[in-house]
Structures are given as structure tokens and as C-alpha cells.
Amino acid sequence: xxxxxxxxxxxxxxxxxxxxxxxxxxxxxxxxxxxxxxxxxxxxxxxxxxxxxxxxxxxxxxxxxxxxxxxxxxxxxxxxxxxxxxxxxxxxxxxxxxxxxxxxxxxxxxxxxxxxxxxxxxxxxxxxxxxxxxxxxxxxxxxxxxxxxxxxxxxxxxxxxxxxxxxxxxxxxxxxxxxxxxxxxxxxxxxxxxxxxxxxxxxxxxxxxxxxxxxxxxxxxxxxxxxxxxxxxxxxxxxxxxxxx
Amino acid sequence: xxxxxxxxxxxxxxxxxxxxxxxxxxxxxxxxxxxxxxxxxxxxxxxxxxxxxxxxxxxxxxxxxxxxxxxxxxxxxxxxxxxxxxxxxxxxxxxxxxxxxxxxxxxxxxxxxxxxxxxxxxxxxxxxxxxxxxxxxxxxxxxxxxxxxxxxxxxxxxxxxxxxxxxxxxxxxxxxxxxxxxxxxxxxxxxxxxxxxxxxxxxxxxxxxxxxxxxxxxxxxxxxxxxxxxxxxxxxxxxxxxxxxxxxxxxxxxxxxxxxxxxxxxxxxxxxxxxxxxxxx
Numbered sequence: 001x002x003x004x005x006x007x008x009x010x011x012x013x014x015x016x017x018x019x020x021x022x023x024x025x026x027x028x029x030x031x032x033x034x035x036x037x038x039x040x041x042x043x044x045x046x047x048x049x050x051x052x053x054x055x056x057x058x059x060x061x062x063x064x065x066x067x068x069x070x071x072x073x074x075x076x077x078x079x080x081x082x083x084x085x086x087x088x089x090x091x092x093x094x095x096x097x098x099x100x101x102x103x104x105x106x107x108x109x110x111x112x113x114x115x116x117x118x119x120x121x122x123x124x125x126x127x128x129x130x131x132x133x134x135x136x137x138x139x140x141x142x143x144x145x146x147x148x149x150x151x152x153x154x155x156x157x158x159x160x161x162x163x164x165x166x167x168x169x170x171x172x173x174x175x176x177x178x179x180x181x182x183x184x185x186x187x188x189x190x191x192x193x194x195x196x197x198x199x200x201x202x203x204x205x206x207x208x209x210x211x212x213x214x215x216x217x218x219x220x221x222x223x224x225x226x227x228x229x230x231x232x233x234x235x236x237x238x239x240x241x242x243x244x245x
Numbered sequence: 246x247x248x249x250x251x252x253x254x255x256x257x258x259x260x261x262x263x264x265x266x267x268x269x270x271x272x273x274x275x276x277x278x279x280x281x282x283x284x285x286x287x288x289x290x291x292x293x294x295x296x297x298x299x300x301x302x303x304x305x306x307x308x309x310x311x312x313x314x315x316x317x318x319x320x321x322x323x324x325x326x327x328x329x330x331x332x333x334x335x336x337x338x339x340x341x342x343x344x345x346x347x348x349x350x351x352x353x354x355x356x357x358x359x360x361x362x363x364x365x366x367x368x369x370x371x372x373x374x375x376x377x378x379x380x381x382x383x384x385x386x387x388x389x390x391x392x393x394x395x396x397x398x399x400x401x402x403x404x405x406x407x408x409x410x411x412x413x414x415x416x417x418x419x420x421x422x423x424x425x426x427x428x429x430x431x432x433x434x435x436x437x438x439x440x441x442x443x444x445x446x447x448x449x450x451x452x453x454x455x456x457x458x459x460x461x462x463x464x465x466x467x468x469x470x471x472x473x474x475x476x477x478x479x480x481x482x483x484x485x486x487x488x489x490x491x492x493x494x495x496x497x498x499x500x501x502x503x504x505x506x507x508x509x510x511x512x513x514x515x516x517x518x519x520x521x522x523x524x525x526x
Contacts, residue, residue: 012420012501015471022466052268052469054493059469063264135467137493140270140378144467144493180270181378198269200369200379206269 003084004031008076010069011059018076020056024146029134030088032058033211038083043075053210054135054144093130093213095239096178096193098169099224100126104192107157111171111188114154122190123218125149131176131214141180141198141206145214148176160186167192169216194219194228195236213243246310246390247364253305253347257384257449258364258391260296263372267492273472274374275488277449277511278355279504280411281319285359288316288336288403295363296373298385300356302514304347305385307358309339311395314361320353320412320512335405353412353512361396376449376489412512415440417502418524422475424465424497432458436499440518441483449489452510454519457481463497470494473502475521485510 004020011017018035020028032053039051039060048064060076100123102108112119131145138144148171156172161184164170168179170187179185180198193216197207208214219227230236249256259282262275276282276299286295304322317324317333324331325346331337333356339345347356366373369380377383385391428436435458446453460481469492470476476484476496485502486494487510500521502510513519 009423010420011423011469011498012471012473013503015469015501017423017468019468024466050265050267052492054468055466057466057468059471061267061469061471135493136268137270137467137469138491140266140272142270200271205266205271205370210268 003080004028006077006080008073010067013066014063015059015061016067016069016072016076018058018060022056024055024134026132028056029132029211032056033088034086035080035083037088038086039079043079052137054137088211089209091209091211091213091243092240093215093243094197094208095215095217095241096197097195097219097223097227098127098191098193098216099219099221100191101221101224103221104165104168104224105190107188108190111154111190115152117151122152125152126176126190127216127218129215133208133210133212133214135210136206136208139180139183140200141196141208143177143197143208143214145175145177148174152176154188156186157188160184164189165192167194167196169193192224194224195231195238197238207238207240246392247360248308248310249385249387249389249391250306250308250344251304252385252387252389253300254303255301255384256305257299257375258296258366259299259374260363260372261294262488263370263374263376263379266370267469270492271370271379272376272450272489272492274372274376274379274449276357277488278319278357278412278508280508281355281357282359284334284406284408285316285318285357286363288334288401288406289314289359289361289399290401291359291361291363295359296366297357297359298364298391300347300358302350302354306344306346309343309345310341311393312341313339313393313396314399314401315339315345316359318357318359320356321351322356323348323351324356332405334408336399336401352410354514355511360393361399362394365392365394411505412509414509415519416522417506417509417519419475419500419502419506419521420524422498422500423468424463424477425499427461427463427497428499429459435459437521437523440520443513443515443517443519445515447513447515449487451487451490452485452513454483454485458483461497465495465497467493467495468498470498471501473504473507474498475500475502487511
């Protein structure tokens with residue numbers, strides 16, 4: 001893969017921001033994740049550095065000391081040049097159940113009007129596409145998903161709701177996603193996912209990593225209630241498929 | 246055990262923070278005023294990551310059940326031990342039945358109560374810091390109890406120190422943020438040439454400033470944010486992210502507070518005035 005022109009800049013006194021060209025692009029994400037893995041396994045193991053990949057950037061934070069930027073950025077350039085051939089970690093496609101019942105999909109009818117699609121058509125399109133996780137942030141376990149079809153692009157609600165339910169599945173602009181916890185929010189809510197990809201009680205609290213893929217599938221209200229209970233007692237296993245590199 | 250007879254406005258357990266999970270959206274958390282936190286543990290010769298109580302604005306009342314030693318740092322809140330006034334930044338001996346009571350806020354906003362060998366609450370993802378959706382509770386409630394290990398004897402190397410109340414300072418030292426270069430002259434003049442005040446939207450997640458600067462229509466892809474990052478909203482509002490702040494964001498990051506500046510800001514409350522000074526890169 002051809003190396004990208006990187007921008008490497010200090011971000012305060014304890015962090016460094018590495019940026020790729022500013023577009024949403026799977027090839028760029030791939031390159032970021034290769035570099036991330038190379039740094040994590042070969043260069044910055046147990047050194048107090050924490051890394052946050054998102055869309056077109058990789059932020060490196062030093063948790064314990066100030067950073068000698070000049071010296072460190074030179075090393076980063078060298079490591080980036082060396083990393084070719086590194087493959088990203090194994091990625092997975094996660095299949096997440098969503099109940100699109102109107103009790104949960106409180107904006108489905110409004111969305112249907114605005115998008116000029118019937119409710120079944122919205123569900124059909126939302127579940128037919130596979131979404132890429134470009135970042136995790138905003139809230140613990142909140143995934144920034146890319147790959148929403150244009151036909152489902154809908155503007156955010158003018159007045160955000162003070163409370164959006166945990167598990168709510170929403171549409172906003174070019175994005176779709178799940179609220180991992182109850183929070184205020186302005187997305188159009190079309191369903192609810194009864195199981196959580198994030199659990200702070202686990203050593204690995206978040207099943208999904210940046211670079212993974214998500215696909216939703218439609219479930220009935222009865223299945224929702226069942227999966228909800230299974231999730232709460234910890235016996236629901238979210239379906240995952242290996243993605244070939 | 247330490248019993249909370251009264252929990253106060255907002256009292257939570259905090260250590261240095263929760264590191265290593267920002268790529269999953271988990272905020273760092275930890276003591277808002279790191280200087281006060283470090284000094285408290287240092288006086289008790291504790292581990293630098295030992296958990297303390299962060300007490301915000303108004304006072305709780307505690308009852309101790311075992312012998313130990315404590316230190317109070319940060320904001321002054323007219324604290325009494327069995328009805329006698331006690332000083333901050335001083336090692337205090339505690340015996341069973343002692344009542345520690347916080348009164349009126351005198352200066353600052355956040356006070357720290359450190360105990361010999363730290364509070365022993367459950368760790369979640371390597372940290373005891375309480376924060377929403379990670380720990381079971383976000384703050385301590387009335388009549389809750391917190392475990393500590395008793396300590397009968399301790400001869401501190403430094404029993405007491407005098408500190409300059411750094412939180413009276415109004416100048417926050419900042420470095421350039423990643424999107425600093427987008428600022429136009431009129432925005433720069435306002436950012437570095439005027440005072441800002443803390444709005445009522447201030448908490449452990451973020452401090453929003455009341456005064457605005459000229460807005461912008463720059464859009465950017467979501468990218469990492471840090472405690473101390475100053476975001477500029479399209480409407481020209483400045484938001485300073487704090488310890489429980491989100492780990493990513495889509496607003497331009499124009500400034501980055503130093504760790505000491507975060508400590509100073511953590512001691513500010515509604516209406517308090519601050520200004521920014523750019524430090525050499």
C-alpha cells in the first residue's frame with residue numbers, strides 16, 4: 001500500500017496527533033489500523049502511551065510524562081515507514097438484533113414521511129447494509145458507523161430529546177448508531193437493540209473495535225424481550241463472523 | 246469504615262484515573278484538581294494512585310469507625326473535627342467516633358479528603374474513580390459507607406505544609422490545540438485579550454464559558470479529545486472538557502490546557518473569571 005502523507009502535530013504537552021487526509025475512506029482507516037497495530041505491538045508496548053484511532057486520525061496520549069515532541073515525531077515517521085506489511089488485527093462482523101416496533105421506533109413514522117419510504121422499506125434498507133466502525137467515543141461503547149445508504153439520510157431533530165433510551169437505534173445525517181446508555185440526543189430513533197456491546201464489568205469492556213463491521217437484523221417484540229433478559233443475565237451471545245483481510 | 250452521615254452536594258471517590266480504554270469511549274476520570282490530589286497523597290506518604298474523596302461545593306459529614314490519618318487539600322470549606330476547626334494541608338489523627346464536618350465554602354470549589362493508604366472501594370477497569378455508566382454509582386449517597394484499612398501509628402515526614410492558593414489564579418496556561426490555526430485575528434484577539442467567566446454548565450465532564458467569540462462553519466471528522474481540550478462550537482461558545490469528558494468530538498479543538506491549568510479551572514465555579522495565556526510550544 002502506498003504511504004499517505006501524514007501530518008504529525010503536538011496536541012498539548014502530553015499528546016501527539018497523527019492525521020491522514022481528511023476523508024471518510026476505508027483504505028485510510030485500514031492504514032491507520034495497521035500503523036496502530038505496529039505501534040502497539042512493536043514500538044510502544046508498556047510505555048504509558050494510549051492510542052485513539054478515529055476516521056482519519058490516530059491520537060497518541062502519554063499518560064505519565066511530558067512528551068519531547070521533536071524526538072518523538074521523528075520516531076513516528078520512521079515507524080510509519082517501517083510498518084509496511086503489518087496487517088491489522090482480526091476484524092469481525094457483528095450481527096446485532098434490532099426491534100423496529102413502533103413502541104421503540106418512536107420516529108419511524110416521521111422518518112417514513114420525510115424519507116418517502118414505507119416503514120418496512122426503511123427496515124429493509126437499514127438491515128441490508130453493512131456498516132464500518134470508524135470510531136468509538138462520545139459515550140463508552142458508542143460506535144461511529146459509516147456506510148449508511150443515501151436513501152436513509154435524514155437531518156437530526158431540531159430539538160434534541162432530553163432522554164433517549166439505552167439501546168435506541170438512530171439515524172442522523174450520514175450516520176446511524178446505537179445509544180449505549182440513556183442520554184440526551186437529537187437522532188431520529190427507529191428501533192432498539194436489546195443487547196449491549198459494552199459492559200464495564202468485563203476486562204475487555206467493549207466487544208467491538210474500530211475497523212469492525214456491524215449489521216443489524218430485525219426481530220419481533222417477543223424476541224426482543226427474550227434477548228433483553230438473556231443479555232441481562234449474561235447468556236446472550238452476539239453473533240460474530242470473521243472478516244477476511 | 247467511613248460513614249457518610251450526610252453526603253453533601255456532590256462527593257465522589259477518585260484516583261488518578263482510568264487509563265487504557267479511551268479507544269472504547271471510556272473517559273479518563275480521576276481527580277479534577279490533580280495538584281490537590283497529589284499533595285494530599287504525598288503528605289500521607291501514600292501510593293500516588295490511592296483513592297481520595299472529591300468534595301464539591303458543599304459539605305458532607307463523615308463519621309470514622311477506625312483509627313487512621315487524613316489530609317484535607319484543595320478548596321477551603323470551614324471543616325471541623327468534632328466541632329473544632331481544622332486546617333487544610335495538615336496530617337490529622339483520627340480515632341473511632343470522630344466526626345468530620347464540612348461547612349461553608351470559603352474559596353475554591355473542590356476539596357479533597359485523603360486517608361492513609363487510600364479508600365478501598367471496588368476497582369472497575371483498573372480504577373476506583375466514579376463516573377457515569379462505568380461504576381455502579383456516580384457519586385456517594387447519604388448513609389453510604391466506604392472501606393479503609395485502619396492505621397494506628399504514622400509519623401509523617403512532613404506533618405503540614407503551607408501552599409500558595411494556586412486556585413486564586415485567573416490565568417490558565419494553554420498550548421495550541423490541533424485546530425488552532427483556523428482562528429482568525431478577531432477570534433484570537435478575543436480569546437487572548439479578554440476575560441471569560443464560568444457558566445452554570447460546569448461539571449466533571451466540561452466547563453462551558455459564558456462569553457462567546459465569533460463563530461465558524463468549519464466541519465471536521467470526529468477525532469480524539471482530552472481533558473483540558475477547549476472546543477469551539479459553530480455558535481462561538483468555548484467548552485473546556487474536563488476529567489469525565491467525552492473521548493472524541495467533532496468540534497474544532499482550539500486550545501489545550503496544561504495539567505496545572507486544569508487544576509486551577511477545577512477550583513472555579515459559576516461566575517468566576519478566567520483568561521488564557523499561550524505558552525511557548
